[in-house]
Amino acid sequence: xxxxxxxRAFDKDEALERALLLFWSRGxxxxxxxxxxxxxxxxxxxxxxxxGDKRQFYLAAVRLYWDTYERxxxxxxxxxxxxxxxxxxxxxxxxxxxxxxxxxxPQGCMIGNTTAELVPQDDEAREIxxxxxxxxxxxxxxxxxRAQAGGEVTQAATPEAQAxxxxxxxxxxxxxxxxxLDTSAALAAVDALIDALRA
Amino acid sequence: xxxxxxxRAFDKDEALERALLLFWSRGxxxxxxxxxxxxxxxxxxxxxxxxGDKRQFYLAAVRLYWDTYERxxxxxxxxxxxxxxxxxxxxxxxxxxxxxxxxxxPQGCMIGNTTAELVPQDDEAREIxxxxxxxxxxxxxxxxxRAQAGGEVTQAATPEAQAxxxxxxxxxxxxxxxxxLDTSAALAAVDALIDALRA
DNA sequence: CGGCTTTTTGTGCGAGCGGTCAAAAAGTCC
DNA sequence: GGACTTTTTGACCGCTCGCACAAAAAGCCG
Numbered sequence: 001x002x003x004x005x006x007x008r009a010f011d012k013d014e015a016l017e018r019a020l021l022l023f024w025s026r027g028x029x030x031x032x033x034x035x036x037x038x039x040x041x042x043x044x045x046x047x048x049x050x051x052g053d054k055r056q057f058y059l060a061a062v063r064l065y066w067d068t069y070e071r072x073x074x075x076x077x078x079x080x081x082x083x084x085x086x087x088x089x090x091x092x093x094x095x096x097x098x099x100x101x102x103x104x105x106p107q108g109c110m111i112g113n114t115t116a117e118l119v120p121q122d123d124e125a126r127e128i129x130x131x132x133x134x135x136x137x138x139x140x141x142x143x144x145x146r147a148q149a150g151g152e153v154t155q156a157a158t159p160e161a162q163a164x165x166x167x168x169x170x171x172x173x174x175x176x177x178x179x180x181l182d183t184s185a186a187l188a189a190v191d192a193l194i195d196a197l198r199a
Numbered sequence: 200x201x202x203x204x205x206x207r208a209f210d211k212d213e214a215l216e217r218a219l220l221l222f223w224s225r226g227x228x229x230x231x232x233x234x235x236x237x238x239x240x241x242x243x244x245x246x247x248x249x250x251g252d253k254r255q256f257y258l259a260a261v262r263l264y265w266d267t268y269e270r271x272x273x274x275x276x277x278x279x280x281x282x283x284x285x286x287x288x289x290x291x292x293x294x295x296x297x298x299x300x301x302x303x304x305p306q307g308c309m310i311g312n313t314t315a316e317l318v319p320q321d322d323e324a325r326e327i328x329x330x331x332x333x334x335x336x337x338x339x340x341x342x343x344x345r346a347q348a349g350g351e352v353t354q355a356a357t358p359e360a361q362a363x364x365x366x367x368x369x370x371x372x373x374x375x376x377x378x379x380l381d382t383s384a385a386l387a388a389v390d391a392l393i394d395a396l397r398a
Numbered sequence: 399c400g401g402c403t404t405t406t407t408g409t410g411c412g413a414g415c416g417g418t419c420a421a422a423a424a425g426t427c428c
Numbered sequence: 429g430g431a432c433t434t435t436t437t438g439a440c441c442g443c444t445c446g447c448a449c450a451a452a453a454a455g456c457c458g
Contacts, residue, residue, distance in 0.1 A: 004426040005434025029228045030320065033416060043437050044417080050435090054416065107319050112374055116315030119377050120306050121229065129378040137384075157391035164388035169364070172371030175311055178318050179328040185336075189363035192356035196395035204404025205454040232446060242407050243447080249405090253446065 012050055015040050020061040024110045028058050028117050059124060065110040066132045073139055082147035083194050086140070090170055090190045109174035116175075136170075137163040144197075154199045162197060169193060211249055214239050219260040223309045227257050227316050258323060264309040265331045272338055281346035282393050285339070289369055289389045308373035315374075335369075336362040343396075353398045361396060368392060 022039050023031050033054055037044055051057040076085045107113075111132045118125035141163035147153040153162070173186060221238050222230050232253055236243055250256040275284045306312075310331045317324035340362035346352040352361070372385060 004432075006424040006426095006436075008435065009424090026319075027316070029316075032414080034414085045419085045438080046436060048417070108315070113315055115374050115377050116307070116312055117226070117228075120225075126378055133375060133378060156394060158387065160384065161387035161391040164384050165368070165391050168371030168375060168385075168388060169367050170371065171374050172367030172369065175314055175370050175374055176332060176367060178314050179325055179332060185359065185363050186367075188357065188360035189367060192360040192364050193395075195355060196392075203402070203456045205406075205456095207405065208454095231444080233444085244408080244449085245406060247447070 008046075008050070010040070010042055010046070015042065015047075015050070016060060016064055019057060020064055020110075023058055023061045024065065024113070025107060027113055028055075031058075055122070055124075058118075059128060062110060062114050062125070062128055066128070066135075069111075070132075070135060070139070073136070077139065077143040081152055082143045083152060083197060085143075086166065086197075087190060087194050090166070090173060090193070091187065108178045109171065112171045112174050115171075133167060137167055140166055148199075151199055153197050165193075207245075207249070209239070209241055209245070214241065214249070215259060215263055218256060219263055219309075222257055222260045223264065223312070224306060226312055230257075254321070254323075257317075258327060261309060261313050261324070261327055265327070265334075268310075269331075269334060269338070272335070276338065276342040280351055281342045282351060282396060284342075285365065285396075286389060286393050289365070289372060289392070290386065307377045308370060311370045311373050314370075332366060336366050339365055347398075350398050352396050364392075 018040055019036055022036060026035070033044065033047070036047060036054075036057070040047065047057070051060060073089060076089055111129055114125055115129050119129055137160065141159040144153055144159035144162050148155050148159060153159075157165075169190075173190070177186070217239055218235055221235060225234070232243065232246070235246060235253075235256070239246065246256070250259060272288060275288060310328055313324055314328050318328055336359065340358040343352055343358035343361050347354050347358060352358075356364075368389075372389070376385070
C-alpha cells in the first residue's frame, strides 16, 4: 500500500511537540486554533488534515506528554535508592517554577491541567487521565514494594496507599505551584513526606 | 445617604450562591452568561447591574466559596483532637464524589479549579488563590502546633511543613477525584498520611 | 401627585471562535 | 509526460460569546 500524492511539508512529530508546549502553557480553552496556526507556521487546512479537530489534537498532545513523563519516571526509579528518586520526582514541578518567569513556559502538570479543564465533560480525556493515574501509582507502588523489601521504606502502609498519597502530592504540588510558590516551604513539605516514608 | 429608586427584585446573596454552584460545577469558561441568566431566572441587564462583568461575578463566587470553607475548617479544628478532624477535612472531597453521579453537582475544590483555569492569566484570581492557600496553611499549622505541644502529632517536621504537605494533599486529592476515584484507595492514602503525622 | 432614581427587560452588536471547502500545487507511478 | 493522489492555501461560514443600551417599570420623597 505505497502512499503517493504531495508529500507533507512539515514534520508531524515536531508540530505535535510545539503544540504540546502551547497547550501546556495556555490550556485547551485559551489556546485558539489561530494561535496554533501562528505558532506552528502552517495553515488551518494542513492542521485539520493532519490531526483532525482541535480536541483530538489536544488529546494527542496529552498522550505525548504522558508517554514522555512515564519514560522519565521509569528511568528515575529503575535503579538506585527509591526515596531520593521520589524526592526528585516530587520536586520537579516545584523547580520548574523557577523558569516560569519566562513567557509561555508551561505551568504545572499537563495531566492535572487536563483533569481540571476537560475531564468533567469529556470521556476520552477522562480515560487518558485515569490511565495516567493508574500507571503512575502502579509504577511507584512497584518501586516502593522493592524499597520496602530492601528496608529503605517503612512498612507502616501498603505500597499502593503510599503511591496513591504520592500521586495526590505531586498533583497538588503541581497545581498549587501555579499560584506562585514559596519554594523553600514546598521543599520542606516534600522532605517531611519523604522522611515519613523512611523505614 | 438613603437609597431610593426601584428596589431590586431578587435576593443578591441568593443569586450569588446559585451562581457559585453553577460556576463550581462547570468552571468559568464553560459557564456562559446565558447559562447564568437561565439558572438565576433574571435578565442580563440585572446581572450586569448587580455584579459587574462575568469575571467579577466569578471572583465574587470564589470569595464566597473560600469564606464558607474557611469557616468550616476553623470550626472543625477548634476543638477536640486534631488528627481526626484533619482526616475529615482531607476526606471531604473524596466523599463528595459519591454525590457526583447527579448532574450538575460541583466537582473538586473550587480554589483548585480556579488555580487551574484562571491563575496563569488573571492576577486578581491569583491573589485570591494565594491568599486562600496562605490562610489554609496558617490555620492548619496553628492546629498542628497545638497538637505537637499536646503530644498528638509528631515533631519530626515543623507544623508549617506539615500544613503545606496537607495543602498539597487536599488539592491533589480534590483534583484527582474528578477523574473518578477508587474511594477505598484514596482513604487508605489519607490514612497513611494521618498515621505518619501521629506522634 | 409629580419628579427623581434605580432596576428591569429585551434587543442588538462586534468580535472571535472552531471548522469547511474548492482550487492550486507538488509529488508518485505507469 | 500525463493521470492520479495528497497536501497546501486562504477565503469563508455559521455560531456563540460577553457586553452595551434604550425604553419601560417601580418604588421613594417632598
